[in-house]
Each structure stands twice: as structure tokens, then as C-alpha cells.
Amino acid sequence: MKILITGAAGQIGSELVVALRKQYGISNVITSDINSKANEAILQEGPFELADCTNYQQIKNVIQKHHIKVIYHLAAILSGVAEAKPQLAWNVNMNGLYHILELAREYHCSVFTPSSIGAFGPSTPRDKTPQDTIQRPTSCYGVTKVAGELLCDYYFRKYGLDTRGLRYPGIISNVTLPGGGTTDYAVEIFYEAIQHKKYTCFLKQGTFLDMMYMPDALQAAIQLMETDPKNLKHRNAFNVTAMSFAPEHIFGEIKQHIPDFTMDYKIDPVRQCIADSWPRSMDDSAARQEWGWSPQYDLSKMTTDMIQVLLKKLK
Numbered sequence: 001m002k003i004l005i006t007g008a009a010g011q012i013g014s015e016l017v018v019a020l021r022k023q024y025g026i027s028n029v030i031t032s033d034i035n036s037k038a039n040e041a042i043l044q045e046g047p048f049e050l051a052d053c054t055n056y057q058q059i060k061n062v063i064q065k066h067h068i069k070v071i072y073h074l075a076a077i078l079s080g081v082a083e084a085k086p087q088l089a090w091n092v093n094m095n096g097l098y099h100i101l102e103l104a105r106e107y108h109c110s111v112f113t114p115s116s117i118g119a120f121g122p123s124t125p126r127d128k129t130p131q132d133t134i135q136r137p138t139s140c141y142g143v144t145k146v147a148g149e150l151l152c153d154y155y156f157r158k159y160g161l162d163t164r165g166l167r168y169p170g171i172i173s174n175v176t177l178p179g180g181g182t183t184d185y186a187v188e189i190f191y192e193a194i195q196h197k198k199y200t201c202f203l204k205q206g207t208f209l210d211m212m213y214m215p216d217a218l219q220a221a222i223q224l225m226e227t228d229p230k231n232l233k234h235r236n237a238f239n240v241t242a243m244s245f246a247p248e249h250i251f252g253e254i255k256q257h258i259p260d261f262t263m264d265y266k267i268d269p270v271r272q273c274i275a276d277s278w279p280r281s282m283d284d285s286a287a288r289q290e291w292g293w294s295p296q297y298d299l300s301k302m303t304t305d306m307i308q309v310l311l312k313k314l315k
């Protein structure tokens, strides 16, 4: 079974490729991105294709050439960048997904597409946000994410295409820096704590958001794609979360490891506005019931691991 990862050079892709190649074999996992330089060593350990998801023919060539049967479609523009460049975000997030779905229909592939906490908006219940609830996002990113969820469900209902997805919270990782999202502060803070013992946070105190450590994010995607479809009542997309905290909580946790670490705040109004429209904590019981979702990392365990890994990486 040949697997394609689009957007493979990004924060999630650069680690998903390693997990999938370990499980399915290096030559069975084909990576692609518009960026052939980032994470070159990881991606080009196996087959890599330079391909733009907004270009139907380029993606078609890759799927044909490698006889792809499963697609992890990660190529996207994240929330902060999407607010600065909404036209680009619409083109990549919507037309890119449309091309993937059309090609998956033609070549009988199954498709994993990550949605996000960004698919919710200010009229959504913000605490214990239900799986099925009001979705009226106000960011461009959110508009593309909720439309993407609906489009994937439509292809499942209309064509029987095996589409599955997760509403990821902010993902925290130590291999690749995040690509311009609202939750990026929760990654940056570790690098700054270790390198400069000082961090200026762009979200204000008390801004609770759902988060997850990368090993859980990878496990969730692979586990969902391997689940017997007869167990799935929902498809696009499952709420999944591992922890919910505000900037002062992650600061306090890091300070236990680095006692002279300090933090102040300089609020970015654009990203603060986005964060204020997102859930404070999601209810992920549908994922737990339908395919056994169970995260391994809480804030404390993640912080210990992040600091251990980054101390080695950054020294």
C-alpha cells in the first residue's frame, strides 16, 4: 500500500513521515511539498516529489506514478498567515483539498485531512465544546477548515470515498517549528526559555486553548486511518485534545525546570482575536468511543520531554 503525504516538510508532516515509514516501510511512503529544502534529510530518505496541491496535474502525476492508495493531505496555510493572506489561504486550503478529493475519487484512495479547533467560532460553546455543535468561524483559516470538513463528508456520502479527519488543537513539537498559527507560542516558549531564559508571549494571560504533544498527534492520525470504518459514526472531523492551558500555565511548568525563566506579554491583536473565538477546551468523547482515542501526554509529561530533547538539540 503506497501512501502520499502532502505538505510533508511542515511541522506535522516532517514527523508523520518518520512514523509512517517506520510502520509501512521507507519506499511505501512518498513525501511531497512545494518546499524541497526544509527537512531535506528526513524527506529525501525515501521518495520525494516537488508538487503544488493547487496544481491538479502535478498531484495527479504523483498519484499515478507511485500508485498511491492513501493520502495524508497536510498542505495548508495556518491561521496567522491565513489572516494576512486570505486569498492564498482559500486557494491552498480549498482548491488544494478539492484536487486531492477529485483525484482520490478517480484513483480510489482514502484521504486523511486535518481540521482544527479553528473550525469553531465565537458562537460555539467554548467549554467542553461538543463534537456536533455550532460552527460559524470568523477567521479565514476557520472558514476553510469548516468548509473542508463539509466537503470531505460530502465526498463520503456522495461517492463513498473513505475520508477521515481530526480537529487538531495546537500541536507542540521539537523537530520543525510551526508554520504561522495562533498556537505557535506554545512551541516558541520552549526554544526561548532554553536559549534566552526569557519569552514575550503574543497571547494574553488567561487565554485557554486545547493543545497536544506531537507523538499523540501522530498516533491519532494513524490510529484513525487504521480503524475499521464500520466503527465510525463521524468522519470529518473528530474533536481530539490532550490538555487545555493558558500561557501562564505552560510558563509555570517550564519554570520548574528553568527557575530563572521569565515571561512578559506583547499582545498580537490579530492572533488574540482568533484565539478568543476558539474553544477553551473540547469534548473528545466521540473519538474515544468510536476509535479508542487516548492521549499519552499531559502538560507536565510533555514539558519534561520537550526540555530534555531541546536541551540536547540546541546545545
Ligand code: NAD
Residues within 6 Å of the ligand: 006, 007, 008, 009, 010, 011, 012, 013, 032, 033, 034, 035, 051, 052, 053, 054, 073, 074, 075, 076, 077, 078, 092, 096, 114, 115, 116, 117, 167, 168, 169, 170, 171, 172, 177, 178, 179, 180, 181, 183
Ligand atoms: P505547516 O505550515 O508547518 O506545514 C504546511 C506545509 O504545507 C509546509 O511545508 C508548506 O511548504 C506546505 N505547502 C504550503 N502550500 C502548499 C501547496 N500549495 N502545495 C503543497 N504544499 C504546500 O503546517 P502543519 O502544522 O504541519 O499543519 C498540517 C495540517 O494540520 C494543516 O492542515 C493544518 O491546518 C493542520 N493543523 C495543524 C495544527 C498545528 O498546530 N500544527 C493544528 C490544527 C490543524
Ligand code: SER
Residues within 6 Å of the ligand: 078, 079, 080, 115, 116, 117, 118, 141, 168, 169, 170, 171, 180, 181, 182, 183, 184
Ligand atoms: N495551530 C493551528 C493554528 O494556530 C491550529 O489549527 O493555526
